[in-house]
Structures are given as C-alpha cells and as structure tokens.
Amino acid sequence: MNFIRTSLLVLSIAALTGCSKKETNFPDPLITNRDTTINPAEDFFKYANNGWFKKNPIKKSESSNGIWRTIQDTIDSQINQICQKSAKEQDAAKGSNKQKIGDFYASGLDTVTINKAGIKPLDTELKKIQAINDIPSLNKSIAYLQTVSAAPAFSFYVYQDSKKSSEYAMYFYQGGLGLGERDYYFDNEERNVNIRKEYVKHVAAMMKLTGENDEAAVKNAALIMKLETDLASSSRKLEDLRDPAKNYNKMTVAQFNAMTPNIDWKAVLPILGIPKGDSLIVAQPEFFKNLNTLLKKYSIEEWKTYLKWTLVNTYASSLSKDFEKQDFYFFSTVMNGVKEQKPRWKRTVKQTDNLLGNLIGQVYVAEYLPKGSKEKLLEIGNNVKDVYALHIKKLDWMSEATKKKALQKLNKIVMKVGYPDKWKDMSALSIDRKTYCANVMNANIWHYNDMVLKFGQKVDKTEWSIYPQTYNAYYSPNNNEIVVPACNVIVPGFEGRLPDDAVLYGIIGGSTFGHEITHGFDDQGSKYDENGNLRDWWTADDLKKFKEKTKAVVAQYNNFEIAGKHINGEATQGENIADLGGVVVGFDAFKKTEQYKKHEKISGLTPEQRYFLSYAYAWMINRTDESNLRSIMTDVHSPAKFRVNGPLTNMPEFYKAFNVKPSDKMFVPKDKQVVIW
Structure with missing residues (x-):
C-alpha cells in the first residue's frame, strides 16, 4: 500500500473504520x-x-489556490511518477499501457522536436480545408473537423436519449465560438469589451504564426470575430441552456434537412461516424436555422479562414513554443489573470491525464489507493x-x-x-514518441470514436x-x-x-x-x-x-x-x-x-x-x-x-x-x- 508523501493524508485502513481522536499534538x-x-x-x-x-x-502560474489546487498538485505529482516510470521503459511492449503513457509523456517533453515542427503537424488537416470549393465540401469539412475535436460551427455528440435513456441518440448543439459563451460577444461591460479587443489581436497574432502577412492576419481576425458574433447572435444564454425540455427537439433526418436546406445531413452523418440514423435531437433549432443562412452569407474563402482558425485554436497548446505562448497569454492571462505558465512537466502531465486518464487510472488504483x-x-x-x-x-x-x-x-x-x-479498451489508440501534436490528435480521435460507436448499441450502465x-x-x-x-x-x-x-x-x-x-x-x-x-x-x-x-x-x-x-x-x-x-x-x-x-x-x-x-x-x-x-x-x-x-x-x-x-x-x-x- 502506497500513501501520499506530501502534506496530505489519504484515509488509511484505520481511518476508514471511522475512528477519531479527541485531541492530538498535531495542528x-x-x-x-x-x-x-x-x-x-x-x-x-x-x-x-x-x-x-x-x-x-495564488501563484503566478495559477488562477486559484486552495483545497482543490492542493489536492490536484498531489495527484499531479503521483501521475508524474507514473508517467516518468513509463517513459523510462522504452522497451515496453508496443500497444501496452506503459508504452502509450510513456511515449505520450515523453513526446510532450520533447520541446526540441515540437519547436522545430512549428505548424507542420497540422499540414494534412490544413490542406483538407484548402481543398474546399463549394458548400457541400464545406459541410463535409466541418463534419470531419468534429472528429478531431476542432468542433467548428456547431457541437455534436452521442449520448443517452433524455426521453428514452435505454437508447443512445445524436445531439446537435450550438457551438463554434472561440470565446465559448455568447455573452462575451454582446456584453458591453468594460472588461468584456476589452476581451473582445484582445481576442481580435490574439487571433491576428495566431494567424501571423501560421504564415500570414500582417495585413491578411488583421483582416482575417476581424472576419473571424464577425462570423463568430453572427453565430453567437442565435446562441442561447447560459441560463437558457439549463432547461432540458426546451433543449430537446427530436426530429427525423429529413426534417432536419428541410429546416437547414444548405446542409445535406445524409451526406454529413457518415463523416461524423454515423452511417445509419433516422432521428436526432436538435437542442437549439434557431441556431441551426441561422447557421444555414450563414453558410451562404459568408464566402467559401471566408469559411475556410474560420475553419483554419478553429483547428489552430484547438491544437495551439500542442504546437511550438510561439503558438503555445500566445495561446497562454490570451486564454490564461487575459481571461483568467494567470501571469506565468506552469512548468512544462505539469502541462504535459495534465494533457496526458486528460487523454490517457483511463490507462493512468489503472496504475493509480493499484499503486496509490x-x-x-x-x-x-x-x-x-x-x-x-x-x-x-x-x-x-x-x-x-x-x-x-x-x-x-x-x-x-x-x-x-x-x-x-x-x-x-x-x-x-484503448487498444485501438496508436501512440509513439515522434510527434506530440499527432499523439494529442490521435487520442482526441479515439475519444470521439469511443463516443460515436455507441450509437445503435445497448447503453452501458457500468x-x-x-x-x-x-x-x-x-x-x-x-x-x-x-x-x-x-x-x-x-x-x-x-x-x-x-x-x-x-x-x-x-x-x-x-x-x-x-x-x-x-x-x-x-x-x-x-x-x-x-x-x-x-x-x-x-x-x-x-x-x-x-x-x-x-x-x-x-x-x-x-x-x-x-x-x-x-x-x-x-x-x-x-x-x-x-x-x-x-x-x-x-x-x-x-x-x-x-x-x-x-x-x-x-x-x-x-x-x-x-x-x-x-x-x-x-x-x-x-x-x-x-x-x-x-x-x-x-x-x-x-x-x-x-x-x-x-x-x-x-x-x-x-x-x-x-x-x-x-x-x-x-x-x-x-x-x-x-x-x-
């Protein structure tokens, strides 16, 4: 049995009996x-x-401090030990948990390779975006980017049908906003006005890092802000998303097609990983009606710029130092008041746990609980x-x-x-030590597939x-x-x-x-x-x-x-x-x-x-x-x-x-x- 070796105590077997001392010499x-x-x-x-x-x-590298941070630091230290041990075993069997954990972690610490690669890890996806030439191919590209977690234009997921919990259903939800919530685009309090200004500057800076010149980057940042504001205009407020009945609108695929004639959902669903499906749930119909209009309001080239941004924005923290620093500045410093980045090992541990937590959990339970x-x-x-x-x-x-x-x-x-x-079972996930961003994307794809493959299956209550x-x-x-x-x-x-x-x-x-x-x-x-x-x-x-x-x-x-x-x-x-x-x-x-x-x-x-x-x-x-x-x-x-x-x-x-x-x-x-x- 391993106990936490910090200023924390995980309840021991004796503690678990419910015993207690009236007075102690401890603080x-x-x-x-x-x-x-x-x-x-x-x-x-x-x-x-x-x-x-x-x-x-509060540390300069954090937006908060307290019991959650103290506990999370302890857990992160344990996960780091798991990752380090796995990374040292370079001869671990291919496909084993140790190999995947070790290689993912090691690739995340390999800043020489990461910085040398720049934006190249996204070349394949960027070329697919550049190949878009009409609305049908645009819709298919939007669908494809959902599968790699970029999620432009809307959100899609497979989950239990709220009115028939024994079955899985397709859910189409509002989304596509770089700032996350609609009120950031319309609230006129001084802080939120400043956030909008900083967001446009941030997008321009990121576009420049992709190779665009100053003029193009500034122009495209303004375009992205405008397009996202149009998406936000039909997005429901945070409080309005809390009513499950109002956000449950079941319809057939044919009805969805009729509501959004610029999107052929029968062609889009297979790309989303749903080869067959008769019905779906549209959480916010007014959002998709607006999206249908926006598909023609903006040119194909403008949509391509927006898709490029959503992809880069999704993977910025997995790219070279210049992308990662700019991403940190806006989302951590501007949005959350964090002054300094966490050490590289902490950032890598967090991402390893986020994406391979199921594998790490098996070691955690065996060795630390x-x-x-x-x-x-x-x-x-x-x-x-x-x-x-x-x-x-x-x-x-x-x-x-x-x-x-x-x-x-x-x-x-x-x-x-x-x-x-x-x-x-994560055996289908492929991880190596070559490219950190590719590992992140592969893990995202695995999680997406794990979700969509449930459609048509019996709900697993375990x-x-x-x-x-x-x-x-x-x-x-x-x-x-x-x-x-x-x-x-x-x-x-x-x-x-x-x-x-x-x-x-x-x-x-x-x-x-x-x-x-x-x-x-x-x-x-x-x-x-x-x-x-x-x-x-x-x-x-x-x-x-x-x-x-x-x-x-x-x-x-x-x-x-x-x-x-x-x-x-x-x-x-x-x-x-x-x-x-x-x-x-x-x-x-x-x-x-x-x-x-x-x-x-x-x-x-x-x-x-x-x-x-x-x-x-x-x-x-x-x-x-x-x-x-x-x-x-x-x-x-x-x-x-x-x-x-x-x-x-x-x-x-x-x-x-x-x-x-x-x-x-x-x-x-x-x-x-x-x-x-």
Whole structure:
C-alpha cells in the first residue's frame, strides 16, 4: 500500500473504520485555516479559510489556490511518477499501457522536436480545408473537423436519449465560438469589451504564426470575430441552456434537412461516424436555422479562414513554443489573470491525464489507493441517502403522491464510488514518441470514436465519465446515478492522524454525496424519473410549490456580488440547490454519528462547529478576480465564497453554532430563509 508523501493524508485502513481522536499534538486545519480577526457571523467563508489564504497566496502560474489546487498538485505529482516510470521503459511492449503513457509523456517533453515542427503537424488537416470549393465540401469539412475535436460551427455528440435513456441518440448543439459563451460577444461591460479587443489581436497574432502577412492576419481576425458574433447572435444564454425540455427537439433526418436546406445531413452523418440514423435531437433549432443562412452569407474563402482558425485554436497548446505562448497569454492571462505558465512537466502531465486518464487510472488504483476506500465512501454515501429519505418523508410542502415517486427515484439512485469495475479498451489508440501534436490528435480521435460507436448499441450502465484520479464527482440524470472517484477520500492537512466524522461528513458527506444526490432533485434533475427519462412525475400543485422555492434560491443568489459583478442566480440555481440540500442532509447524517451524540469538543470546537468549518474547508478556494468574473460568465457554479455563505444563511443550526444574530451580515430572517429538501 502506497500513501501520499506530501502534506496530505489519504484515509488509511484505520481511518476508514471511522475512528477519531479527541485531541492530538498535531495542528488542526480547522483551527489553523481560520482568520479569527473576522467575525464568523459576518463572513463565514473568510473566517474559516482566510488564515490559509494569507499564508498561501495564488501563484503566478495559477488562477486559484486552495483545497482543490492542493489536492490536484498531489495527484499531479503521483501521475508524474507514473508517467516518468513509463517513459523510462522504452522497451515496453508496443500497444501496452506503459508504452502509450510513456511515449505520450515523453513526446510532450520533447520541446526540441515540437519547436522545430512549428505548424507542420497540422499540414494534412490544413490542406483538407484548402481543398474546399463549394458548400457541400464545406459541410463535409466541418463534419470531419468534429472528429478531431476542432468542433467548428456547431457541437455534436452521442449520448443517452433524455426521453428514452435505454437508447443512445445524436445531439446537435450550438457551438463554434472561440470565446465559448455568447455573452462575451454582446456584453458591453468594460472588461468584456476589452476581451473582445484582445481576442481580435490574439487571433491576428495566431494567424501571423501560421504564415500570414500582417495585413491578411488583421483582416482575417476581424472576419473571424464577425462570423463568430453572427453565430453567437442565435446562441442561447447560459441560463437558457439549463432547461432540458426546451433543449430537446427530436426530429427525423429529413426534417432536419428541410429546416437547414444548405446542409445535406445524409451526406454529413457518415463523416461524423454515423452511417445509419433516422432521428436526432436538435437542442437549439434557431441556431441551426441561422447557421444555414450563414453558410451562404459568408464566402467559401471566408469559411475556410474560420475553419483554419478553429483547428489552430484547438491544437495551439500542442504546437511550438510561439503558438503555445500566445495561446497562454490570451486564454490564461487575459481571461483568467494567470501571469506565468506552469512548468512544462505539469502541462504535459495534465494533457496526458486528460487523454490517457483511463490507462493512468489503472496504475493509480493499484499503486496509490488504500484498500477500503470504496467501502468507506459507500458507508458515508448510504448514510446520507438514508437521511435524504427521511427528509422527503417529512416535507410539509409535498403531497404523498409526489413523495412516493421521489422516494422511488431516491431508492433507485446508483452510487458508483472509487473506480470502475471494468476499464475501457484503448487498444485501438496508436501512440509513439515522434510527434506530440499527432499523439494529442490521435487520442482526441479515439475519444470521439469511443463516443460515436455507441450509437445503435445497448447503453452501458457500468461506464464512468470521470477518472478515479479526478478530484470531482457528478450526478447523471439519465442513469440516475452519482459517481464519486477514489481520490475524494483525500483530506488535506491530516498527516499522521485520523479525520473525525465531522470532517468526513462536512467534506465527503455534505459537499459530495449530499450535493450530488440533490442534483437528482434540483431544477433540472427533478424533471427526470427514477429510470433516467425526461418525464413529469410531479402533481401540478407540488410542481408549482417547488418552482416557488427554486425562484427564492435564484433571488437569493442574484443579490450576491463578487469582483463588482452579481452572480447569475438563474444559471447557477441547480448547483445552489445542490449545495443547500447537500449541507443540510450531510449535517443530519452527521448527527447520527457517535461523535455528534457524545457532543465532545475537539480542538475546542463543538461537533456542530467542526462540521460547518469542514463544509467551508471543502470549498476553500481563492481565485483571481479575472477567474471569478470568467466563472460568472461561463460557469453554472457560484464562486466558492457563496457556495459556503449562501446555503449556511438558510440553516438555523449554523446560526446557533456560531451565535449569528439579526444584526449580523450572515443573518437572514426566517421568512426569507430557503428550505427545499
């Protein structure tokens, strides 16, 4: 058994039994992370975490720092060890996991070869773009570029049919925007006006690196901005993408052809990897109607320029130093406030894990994960799930008919924890040490093929969409399942001792299991039944009451402000609902532990205080202003401060634990407090 050799502790077998010490000679992070100059009733997030922030400023190479960064650094160090060991075995069997991991990693560190190659690794794709001579060949080229992850003009993917989760469906989604979200093209706040100016300069600089002269580069940058703005004009806003019913428009291929006569989808689908298909789902029909018009509004040469840009933009970080630096400047410095690039090895480790994480995960589980991790995660998850059932039964706003269906859904939630029971077969992926960009493209193609080959197949309910070494978790409404990777057992700062249950339930119980289960009952998840189908299972009166409660959450978060900008309560409501449900249910699950029942203090803190401090610790994240502002524009999660302060203002138990009074900033009158689950 290998343990993490840093200032982190992965729960050992003893820890996994749920034991805890009342007092130790070790520093307690719940104590040392605090800033006691701040009143917890004024700003609990800063009270709980600002002591750590003061000692650990954001590095120039990062856009944030905190618990996630600390844990990710540890995981990256482990992955680097895996990569280094694999890279040293140059005689590893061709096609083996070690060969692929080692060669990919080694090619990413070979900056001499990468810099010498310049843009040559993209020559084949660039020549295909240059060969376009009419709209049919343009459409086929757009389709081909989807298969190498450039994704121009729109987004395409194969996933479970939201109304028939036992089958896979084709989804056509809005996309094609270099800036990612539509509001960047239209919002007239000073920062976003400047981002648009910087984006045009960035595109021009990148086009010059491809060999264009100054005049052509400037002209083409302006063209790309104009074309993308036209695409953005029919793109839905972030908050409008959250309604699964409105973004589900099933039609036949013939109907799609009739809606977009300038695109022969019967000719395009085989290039996308779908030789046969009768129906598909068009998420935003108005976007594709606009795209149909734009295909003729812009000339073939102009479209070729746009396709060239999307390809270069996709692979810039895998090309020579000049491309990579320019890409870093815009997307990291301008957009996120990051001043310095991470070391080359860190960037290569990240890309290796992104694309070969399934292979790395097998080594990670075997060499770095303590035995018993799965069992402890399941224990906490099941306890939280049981308490959730009690909460549903006690709801005073929901009828018995809807409660029955809610409990059916809860009981059918599948909890996948730790790591998959079976690993994906990546034998078809070819990797060597010659060209880093080619390896990245080959891996992208493999992932694309892995997706499209599902079409027409039976849905695999055992599949994971996340790696065991990824510090995150998710709820899938189509599978009615939560997935919690193994590395979620990492608890920073508990070296040489065992975390008590308050810590485990605050971090793993509330912010992980409680949060993810609540996603099954948030404003989106609540629209899916126990089998993962998009179907209304509510009584009309209950649904009306539920929507009133979710509107209250939206209104509450609309009032929160960071870096001079208000949170988009509509876009973030699903995550805000999950945060509220998670911390509430996690606390009630914690109340069933011996630690809570004995009510003994640890490090001078009551069990309640330790739980709430642990919950705040789970979101101990400090971000640059630029990163926070970008998050508000593009992310459905609220900034970390309000993932803590927001839900806690709705909990009387928190008020009691930290003596919150009506005159305090954290106080919300009882009639304004939001209680859902």
